[in-house]
Amino acid sequence: MKELVITSLLGIGVLAFDILKLRKFILPLIVVGLLAVVGASIVDWGMNENLFGKNMIIMDNYALGFTSILCLLTLAWILTSTDYFTNEISRTDLYALVLFALCGGYVMCSYTNLVMLFIGIEILSIPMYVLAASNKRDMLSNEAGFKYFFLGALASSILLFGIALVYGATGSFQLDAIKNVLATAGSGTIMTAGILMIFTGFAFKVGIAPFHMWTPDVYQGAPTVITGLMSTMVKGAAFAAFFRLYYLGFTPTLEFTASIFAVLAGLSLIVANVMATIQVNAKRLLAYSSISHAGFMLAAVMTADSMNPRMLMYYVLVYGIASLTSFNVLYHVSKFQNGAEGFDAFKGLVKRNPVMAGAMTLSLLSMAGIPPLAGFMAKYFVISHILERGYTWLVIIMVLTSAVAVYYYLRIIVSMLTPIENAGRIVSTDSNRIGLLVLSIAMVAMFFLAAFV
Amino acid sequence: MQNDLSHLQDYLPVLVMAFVALGFVVTTMVLTHWLGPKRKTKIKSEAFECGIESQGNARSPFSIKYFLVAILFVLFDVEVIFMYPWAVIFKDLGLFGLLEMFTFMGLMIVGLIYIIKRGALNWD
């Protein structure tokens, strides 16, 4: 409750500060507010607070863990991209939209009722449509916003129809009631159709292989800083909701649908990694890389009945940090070269800005899953659970595609090491430099802290 | 079953009425097309605007402000929908319900103030 109230008041407060001409206090206000949210979720830990006793939203440890992860990722995102906001005329609108989207993220990881799931998804999605299209004069941003809006609306509607059908079969929107019906009576035609439609809607939202077409387009077209948010906070919230659905509600169906999950996870890994190798645009490459990580996280959802949710939290946090760093570096690199996003834009980055080059290298290697970095442990947790389930072929695909991923991540790293004539330094703000350093340290430190997960 | 059918019979006059209305429209349209003389001139095929000569294209671009006001109207208009279920159980909810609705309306008013301050409703 506190977390939701603080964040939504923060969004309104940002708007109020804008009207009252207190613009220079907005950033400190947001930092203090988001830290307060993390503090509140530590205070609430283990309380299982049930909002107004209506069983719509329950702030259990799962919800609080994801709440603080989403909050920290958003905070890191804001602190590393302050220079983007100082250039923008309508920056307070962007801040407020991000904060309201974050509220949607909280609802998505704390719902116990399908109505709240839908409302949370919409609270998150509608600001994101605006943010994707926020570069008004840029045709690519327009196209990205348009595609994101229509495919997002399509996905929401499919998910919504699924919810309606599940309600028709069970007579309740409550996850525990649905679980009871599934465990005792099994699933009839309407129930099966409903569950499949909810699954399809989620697959669209998180960008899993046959439904991933919009992801590269939207990620490439949206302003790079916004793409960074989409691949961390939004993706994390979507998977938190997806996992919670199968963790609390549809658990009995997992033994029948696990094979569908496995096929789609394998398909996303293959499609994303093969497509990524032929890309010439680094932003689009990172978009395909995010699809392949969606494949990994889908494999985690597949084992929702036996897996500890903390492992998904670890994956979301680790991937979020790596993705945030890489998109942030890409933003600064392309900003200083008239928006160039090819591999050539990275040439000589080691000389031009060593901090960025180091952070980029660490984040790419973390995403590839190279051992001394946290990405390795995240993938290890998922793979070990898949092996327990006996899906050896999926594990083989995971390992082989990770090897392919190393190839295309190395192309960017090699480009950064290539020397270049008369290139100027790429300057960045203090908060950006400190933020990137902290994120880099976190990527290494979390590898050693993985034992506590 | 008998009971249900008698229930349906109450709607028979409505059905008859609908058929008569539909039939009247179709018949008159067919008759006028069939009976009336067909003389097509340029002036006759123009759109009739109370005798004033039409100027320009009807699909000419109009000011973006109309659009903005229309969109804001839709947003604030649809919020009334929450007041219907609230009004039904208003007495059961008591003071709590009243405060909840004040909170909700307060948030809407903050949005309205923001819109006005940002100048979205200025016409000049």
Place this chain on the structure above:
Amino acid sequence: MELLPNVTMNHYLLVSVILFVIGVAGILFRRNAIIMFMCVELMLNAVNITLVAFSKVWGQSDAQVFVFFIMVVAAAEVAVGLAILMMLYRNMHTTSTDVLDKLKW
């Protein structure tokens, strides 16, 4: 549903499924952004029909309250979607989606 004894739950479901499929097909195959927009609304309202019918079957009102929420969400989507459309029209001077071909593969 005592008013129309021959109309069962399946009929309501059929109508809403037909409307929903028209909406999905419209989004996937039409090239005019305004028509695609109407199709989104069609899909959401198809769900509303299903929910109200199921609500009657189960004799509960929570699905009807959900319908209110869907309507409000639909209004918010209209605002955002039309704004995106308006921006697109100002830049491209058309509502056809054929001009959106800059991002592929």
